[in-house]
Amino acid sequence: MANSIVNKLKKAYGKTMAFKDLPMGAKMAMIWYMAINGGAWETPDNVGDIKFNWAAKKGITKETELKYQRFLQRNMAWFDKRYGNKRFGLAMVPREEYEKSLLANFKKNPEMTHLHTKEAFLEEFKGVGVNHKTAAWPVIFSTFPEELIQDGWHRQHCYLSKKFPVIPCLYYLR
Numbered sequence: 001m002a003n004s005i006v007n008k009l010k011k012a013y014g015k016t017m018a019f020k021d022l023p024m025g026a027k028m029a030m031i032w033y034m035a036i037n038g039g040a041w042e043t044p045d046n047v048g049d050i051k052f053n054w055a056a057k058k059g060i061t062k063e064t065e066l067k068y069q070r071f072l073q074r075n076m077a078w079f080d081k082r083y084g085n086k087r088f089g090l091a092m093v094p095r096e097e098y099e100k101s102l103l104a105n106f107k108k109n110p111e112m113t114h115l116h117t118k119e120a121f122l123e124e125f126k127g128v129g130v131n132h133k134t135a136a137w138p139v140i141f142s143t144f145p146e147e148l149i150q151d152g153w154h155r156q157h158c159y160l161s162k163k164f165p166v167i168p169c170l171y172y173l174r
Helices: 004-013 024-037 045-056 062-074 076-083 095-108 118-124 153-161
Strands: 014-018 087-094 139-141 149-151 166-172
Touching: 004 014, 004 087, 004 095, 004 139, 004 166, 024 062, 024 076, 024 087, 024 139, 024 149, 024 166, 062 076, 087 095, 095 153, 095 166, 139 153, 149 153, 153 166
Parallel strands: 139 166
Antiparallel strands: 014 087, 087 166, 139 149
16 A cells, blocks of 8 residues: 555656666665665676675765765766666655655654654754755655655755755655
8 A cells, every 4th residue: 555645745746767867866866775775776796895884884984985975976877777767756845845744644653643743853863864965865755655755864854954945755666
């Protein structure tokens, strides 16, 4: 059963495109989630150390994370060739609409009902994640009925706390 809140946002703000046509930040978010954090996507042969070190949390600093990101960007042609025709959705959701949807989703989820206001959410996750200057990497909408997003909580928090006007959201097509 799909999340009706997510479906409403997809319908109102989403468009579909091939992986190769996604903006760089969207590609990076999907690669990081599917290939580095998870094992669902193949990677170029020379990415093994990144996956191992990331999974083991060995020597991961902001500097090494940026080094890994630059490596993936340099290998984007490989990912475009391998996954370029796979289709995704990208929704550019106005912040106010995203906030309303997030809070409505919290009310549906018994584990999150204490986060019934935007202020409660921002306080609960204060200091979480990285300090993004732009909303380049989208959050990833969840495929589970009780969740709004599957990945990108730290980005979500940053984008909302800094009052970015639009929250980019990637999603899988069924």
